Amino acid sequence: MKWKVVRFGAGSLAAALLSVQSNGAEAQQFHGLTVGTYAPCDFGCTPFPPVTVSAAEIDNMFNAATNILRDDVDGAGDADQFCDVSLFRQQEVEPFMAGDGDVDSNEDFWNVSEYGSSYGHTNFVKIVRSITYCGRTGFFEGCAPIGPRNSVVITEGAVRSAGAGFVLAHEVGHSVSLGHQDGSPENIMYPYVLSSAHGVWPWQCSAYNAPVDGDGPGYNPFTPRGPMDATAKFPQDDHPRMDFSGVSIEEAAHRTYVDLVPAEVADYYGDEDVAVLTRMLHDPREADHHAKIAQLIGLIASGRDTRHTSALLELVKSRAAARDAHASATISLGYLAHRGDHAAFSFLAHHARDIKSPVVAWAIQALGLSGREDARAELSRLERDADDDEKSARPGRARRLFRQALRDNDDVRGRGLRAYYGR
Numbered sequence: 461m462k463w464k465v466v467r468f469g470a471g472s473l474a475a476a477l478l479s480v481q482s483n484g485a486e487a488q489q490f491h492g493l494t495v496g497t498y499a500p501c502d503f504g505c506t507p508f509p510p511v512t513v514s515a516a517e518i519d520n521m522f523n524a525a526t527n528i529l530r531d532d533v534d535g536a537g538d539a540d541q542f543c544d545v546s547l548f549r550q551q552e553v554e555p556f557m558a559g560d561g562d563v564d565s566n567e568d569f570w571n572v573s574e575y576g577s578s579y580g581h582t583n584f585v586k587i588v589r590s591i592t593y594c595g596r597t598g599f600f601e602g603c604a605p606i607g608p609r610n611s612v613v614i615t616e617g618a619v620r621s622a623g624a625g626f627v628l629a630h631e632v633g634h635s636v637s638l639g640h641q642d643g644s645p646e647n648i649m650y651p652y653v654l655s656s657a658h659g660v661w662p663w664q665c666s667a668y669n670a671p672v673d674g675d676g677p678g679y680n681p682f683t684p685r686g687p688m689d690a691t692a693k694f695p696q697d698d699h700p701r702m703d704f705s706g707v708s709i710e711e712a713a714h715r716t717y718v719d720l721v722p723a724e725v726a727d728y729y730g731d732e733d734v735a736v737l738t739r740m741l742h743d744p745r746e747a748d749h750h751a752k753i754a755q756l757i758g759l760i761a762s763g764r765d766t767r768h769t770s771a772l773l774e775l776v777k778s779r780a781a782a783r784d785a786h787a788s789a790t791i792s793l794g795y796l797a798h799r800g801d802h803a804a805f806s807f808l809a810h811h812a813r814d815i816k817s818p819v820v821a822w823a824i825q826a827l828g829l830s831g832r833e834d835a836r837a838e839l840s841r842l843e844r845d846a847d848d849d850e851k852s853a854r855p856g857r858a859r860r861l862f863r864q865a866l867r868d869n870d871d872v873r874g875r876g877l878r879a880y881y882g883r
């Protein structure tokens with residue numbers, strides 16, 4: 461087993477410096493979008509195309525987020541108010557390199573997060589290709605821990621999506637210390653952003669307008685430089701149940717889910733809906749939604765129909781599919797393996813062993829999510845091999861990924877996938 465292949469990442473992610481303005485005066489500076497630091501890529505690295513979002517697409521996202529925050533949907537009502545804040549790009553979008561563009565572990569997340577902090581810039585928004593770890597393993601469109609200002613990370617798929625403004629407004633909300641609002645689907649801090657979720661309350665607006673305090677509350681405001689606090693909490697503990705009654709499967713596939721596609725979709729849909737979803741996977745007009753569709757298939761499918769597994773495998777192998785669709789489909793194979801699908805398990809076990817596979821890291825994560833005994837045995841064996849090869853004091857990326865997957869595996873086996881996702 462050769463884990464010490466060292467290659468250098470050749471891609472770049474994008475970052476933009478985001479500014480927030482209120483009442484015409486600059487209240488705080490966010491730094492726009494960036495992706496990556498130039499780090500040796502020693503595991504599962506594939507030459508990857510750089511993030512290709514344009515400055516115009518990023519500006520559209522900032523404008524949409526500003527409009528959502530400034531909108532007063534209910535007039536004199538108390539569910540929403542005009543929030544006098546503007547989010548805009550302060551400087552050129554710049555490429556950055558941190559890791560390989562796919563955020564798939566806690567270490568990865570903080571590595572990407574930290575970019576820009578050594579410049580004293582604390583409001584970079586980073587654009588990456590995919591996020592499969594945000595406090596827990598899954599598929600995410602955006603991620604931001606509560607507090608640190610420099611930690612807003614968004615996928616390029618989300619930037620291009622119709623829900624981009626909601627994703628940014630929500631994640632920036634986390635970065636200015638706002639947590640989730642479980643009981644208020646109309647609020648911007650509801651965990652799953654709906655197109656009706658424009659709501660901003662006065663105290664939330666004050667948080668958006670608070671002056672920059674280094675890396676967020678609890679950090680020294682006079683020393684915004686230096687390493688990020690990697691112990692900041694991800695907004696994962698609160699998770700309201702989402703009601704899909706009366707929502708067609710097509711509509712569910714077109715929604716924006718900021719944090720996760722909620723696991724309770726399984727209560728509302730069945731294999732006949734998965735048949736509709738697999739047809740949507742073959743429709744190029746649905747390409748922007750393929751990553752979400754793959755999540756829905758993984759969460760809903762009973763694991764008894766091999767055509768569902770085939771549809772996901774096809775997506776993973778498709779050269780036409782976007783990187784985040786590959787990530788989502790691989791993670792979803794873990795859900796099917798959890799429900800006993802052997803083909804899904806075999807695929808994951810094979811790719812978890814193959815350091816050259818473009819999906820190796822996601823396959824390892826998915827084996828964790830499968831919660832299976834045989835997956836655990838495989839992960840332990842691979843971790844031992846990685847240990848044998850790595851003599852350095854600091855655990856390598858491979859070993860950290862295996863450890864994270866082993867923790868997930870124990871967790872899912874112990875309490876089930878639904879409880880792992882807070883349901």
Ligand SMILES: [Zn+2]
Pocket residue numbers: 630634640650651695718719
């Ligand atoms: Zn959130």
